[in-house]
Amino acid sequence: MLFNSFSYLVFLPIVVLLYWLVANKYRPLLLLIASYIFYSAWNPIYLILIVGMTLVNWIFGLLMAPAVRLRKPVLVAAIIFNLAILCYYKYVNFILNSIADCLNLLQFSGPGAASHLPDDWRVNVILPLGISFFTFEFLHYLIEVFKGGQAVKNPVKFAVFAAFFPTQIAGPIKRYQDFIHQLEQPSVFQIALLEKGFVMVLHGLAKKVLLADNLAIYVNHIYGAPGAATNLDLWLATYAFAFQVYCDFSGYTDVAIGSALMLGLNVPPNFNVPYMASNIRELWHRQHISLSNWFRDYVYFSLGGSRCSRGRIYLNLLITTALAGLWHGAAWHHVMWGLFQGLSLIVNREWMRFYEKIRWLKKFVQTKLWTVVAIFITFHAFCLSYVFFRADNNAIALHILGRMLRLWYAAPHGRPLFLSTQGPLVAPLVPLIIAALVIAQILSEYLRRNSFWAKTPRLLQAIYCAFLIFMMLTLMPDEAHRFIYFQF
Amino acid sequence: MPNKAIRALTCVPVLTLLVLLLVELWLRQGNPMDAIGIRNVDSWDIVSRINVSRKVCPQLALIGSSLMLVLNQDEHGSHFYTGDNPSYLGSLLRQVTGKEIKCINLSTGLQMVSEAYMVTEAACNNPCYPKVIIYGVSMRDFIQDALAAEWHTDSFNSVAPLVPVLARENVFSRQGADEFLASHFFYIYRNRTDFKNFFSVLAKNLIEIMPVDFYFPRLGPDHKWHQLKEGFLFEQWIPRKQEKFAEQMYHAHPEVLRDYYKTFQTMIYHKQYKQAPEVSNHYLLKLVQLCRRKGIVLVLVNMPLSPDTSKVVPATQMNGFRQFLSASEKAGNFYLIDLWGDAAFQDSDYKDGVHLNFSGAKKLADKIVNHLQVRYPAVLDVLKSGEQKDAL
The missing domain is CATH 3.40.50.1110 (SGNH hydrolase)
Structure with missing residues (x-):
């Protein structure tokens, strides 16, 4: 079930209504049933997978009670179990393809052999919805229980933690301690939360339908045939992609958080105006926050974190970010994207070490002027990394990057495609949309600090919400587009 | 009425539905576009x-x-x-x-x-x-x-x-x-x-202020679609305009109409x-x-x-x-x-x-x-x- 579908617009109010009508003790069960209905709407067969994994991980958690001698082996077994399932569904063909490429490179498969999987090597597997997210939640739970956290004895509440429908498919990745604690407290209906959740859901849908889907039209037009585009188009499409991903994913998160709020439940925030970050480290504290925190806590810290030599720290960063890239997609260009983040973090650390030694420079980086420059550099560095994320493979990504970096050659073939009426209608409007989004990013921090929305009269809020609904109906594409992070 | 009931009836979701209902009623009165x-x-x-x-x-x-x-x-x-x-x-x-x-x-x-x-x-x-x-x-x-x-x-x-x-x-x-x-x-x-057509007309007119390559296709005086500054955009082409246009063309350039429809029929069949x-x-x-x-x-x-x-x-x-x-x-x-x-x-x-x-x-x-x-x-x-x- 897509969030931006008619089914969800019927499903959510029904669940919210039933949730507040049933007695407190039955609410977790209701949420579980609703979550399983939500999951099975995509493919009922895969319900067996999430139910099975939930049961096994619940048992693993109980087995790691402090008194049990075999906690560590149980943890290891549990991690292998979860990662094996994730690797099978998500990475098996990537692994086999990579082996085939290596064999081809070493010419074991004979000269002239094509570097693709023979048909009998390829595994026909459909990636189960949300597997990357709920697997990471299971791993988080198991590791925290191993560290001394309390195992969840109630199977229903544990199952709700994993399957909770607002966050089931694309996060945010929840922390079990916070979430289970909320399930255990009696929830009281608060109309203010319902209103806040309602507005967030609409905001999220509007970001997706009005912004992300329309920017995607131009991005697909350019990245679909980069050879025909000018360098200026490549830059504009890359900016557009950065905002498409942001609007798509933060839109999804808004719907998830808003839906949870309507049920009186809080889930962690996932975005905090990331493109206003003044360095890459801050950006990853503002972008996909729950995933960054997960990789920090369970990969980076496990490798030693920052408590090692400089060289080792940098290696830890590269490994962590490469794995984060791989999480985003089973392809080498995603790994490259991750490594780009790692390199950016290393550059940032080196820069910090450098300016710490020079007094006037240290003073200068604390000025507002430097903040603006830093935001500009950080955003552009991140956009350049997105070329790897969006392009079909590394070769195309490098080609596009090479053209983009030749700034003096903005329009070698004449007129940019975005200044043409022969392409998609949205293309000439993309610069205006991006400019508006940049202004929105700048304003949103200010508005949030001043509690702008909370102070707006309810009637005005309602008119705004009605306007959003009307605009979404008017400008939505004919077929619903999936959220980018839908099948992770 | 108790305060809670008033608060519930004036909450944002309910007010949003009311606003949408007003828009719905307005649309049922006629055909504004x-x-x-x-x-x-x-x-x-x-x-x-x-x-x-x-x-x-x-x-x-x-x-x-x-x-x-x-x-x-x-x-x-x-x-x-x-x-x-x-x-x-x-x-x-x-x-x-x-x-x-x-x-x-x-x-x-x-x-x-x-x-x-x-x-x-x-x-x-x-x-x-x-x-x-x-x-x-x-x-x-x-x-x-x-x-x-x-x-x-x-x-x-x-x-x-x-x-x-x-x-x-x-x-x-x-x-x-x-x-x-x-x-x-x-x-x-x-x-x-x-309303999508309405916004499309606005967008096209706005885009044509920018230094784009061509105007959008418009139906010109010769009943052909050209990239023109003046004329009817597709979103503005409605039957009562078509009727008037067809009559003018029928008297002035009937061969243009015939060729247009013959091409259209050929394309379909x-x-x-x-x-x-x-x-x-x-x-x-x-x-x-x-x-x-x-x-x-x-x-x-x-x-x-x-x-x-x-x-x-x-x-x-x-x-x-x-x-x-x-x-x-x-x-x-x-x-x-x-x-x-x-x-x-x-x-x-x-x-x-x-x-x-x-x-x-x-x-x-x-x-x-x-x-x-x-x-x-x-x-x-x-x-x-x-x-x-x-x-x-």
Whole structure:
């Protein structure tokens, strides 16, 4: 079930209504049933997978009670179990393809052999919805229980933690301690939360339908045939992609958080105006926050974190970010994207070490002027990394990057495609949309600090919400587009 | 009222619904986009014609594409694409039956069989409804794949609010059924493309201020689409403008109109089609079943094109289509008047090779009434009596 579908617009109010009508003790069960209905709407067969994994991980958690001698082996077994399932569904063909490429490179498969999987090597597997997210939640739970956290004895509440429908498919990745604690407290209906959740859901849908889907039209037009585009188009499409991903994913998160709020439940925030970050480290504290925190806590810290030599720290960063890239997609260009983040973090650390030694420079980086420059550099560095994320493979990504970096050659073939009426209608409007989004990013921090929305009269809020609904109906594409992070 | 109840009734979700309800009510009052010349869900004004039909209770209704709309026109070319009254046909029927036969034209441009069915459902969703329906068909109505999906047609969504909700069961596709329901209940949904067209016009005008390569295509004074600064954008091309334009072109440059429609027909008949026939046959069957259930006499007219334009229609395909119609007639589904290739219709009877001019439309009316008199007098009896007929 897509969030931006008619089914969800019927499903959510029904669940919210039933949730507040049933007695407190039955609410977790209701949420579980609703979550399983939500999951099975995509493919009922895969319900067996999430139910099975939930049961096994619940048992693993109980087995790691402090008194049990075999906690560590149980943890290891549990991690292998979860990662094996994730690797099978998500990475098996990537692994086999990579082996085939290596064999081809070493010419074991004979000269002239094509570097693709023979048909009998390829595994026909459909990636189960949300597997990357709920697997990471299971791993988080198991590791925290191993560290001394309390195992969840109630199977229903544990199952709700994993399957909770607002966050089931694309996060945010929840922390079990916070979430289970909320399930255990009696929830009281608060109309203010319902209103806040309602507005967030609409905001999220509007970001997706009005912004992300329309920017995607131009991005697909350019990245679909980069050879025909000018360098200026490549830059504009890359900016557009950065905002498409942001609007798509933060839109999804808004719907998830808003839906949870309507049920009186809080889930962690996932975005905090990331493109206003003044360095890459801050950006990853503002972008996909729950995933960054997960990789920090369970990969980076496990490798030693920052408590090692400089060289080792940098290696830890590269490994962590490469794995984060791989999480985003089973392809080498995603790994490259991750490594780009790692390199950016290393550059940032080196820069910090450098300016710490020079007094006037240290003073200068604390000025507002430097903040603006830093935001500009950080955003552009991140956009350049997105070329790897969006392009079909590394070769195309490098080609596009090479053209983009030749700034003096903005329009070698004449007129940019975005200044043409022969392409998609949205293309000439993309610069205006991006400019508006940049202004929105700048304003949103200010508005949030001043509690702008909370102070707006309810009637005005309602008119705004009605306007959003009307605009979404008017400008939505004919077929619903999936959220980018839908099948992770 | 307790504070909690007031707070609940004035919460943001409830107020949002109220605002949307006000917008819904406003949209149900009329057709705001049509008033400002923007292409809209009811550009063919079929809703008001069905409402007229419900008030007037005509004995005869015409359905079909713009090929049937021509029966409305007068000698000046007015109501070539608009209006609801086929006055000459009405006068002929008065002559042959000796009674005043009220007729209404419920045809719409590019009408597919799915629309014909929905229009009939809407017209019959009333205590009184037509006793006879004359349906002008062409092979295009059955094969144009671009319009195979019901919700892509010009009139499917516009008549949805007037069609009984149970007709949803007869919609061919699941998506079509969902679209029907959404348009049936919510004008906000039904009319959404109107506002999309409005914003599209605004966007195009804004974009043309920028240093773009070309203007957007507009219909120029020569009735051709060029990249022009002045003229009609597609989103502004509505039937009443088309009608005026067609009349001007007919007198000034008739060859331009003929070439345009010949090219259009060539494109349709020489394109591969996959979905449309299955969908169309489904709706033809539903239309037949509806007429049987309501005791309505259904007469199908296989419409003629001009001899020159007919050449672009593949003969084998057309023969197959005519055999299909003939077999359906023998099965008792409807009366058939096959005017394809009728020598009476010459090139000079057409405005543009596809749509009959005033004298051609009169010939068409003569032919229809003549066929009814000679071959199907029972149909005229039904019109005269004003009673429903049980079966053919």
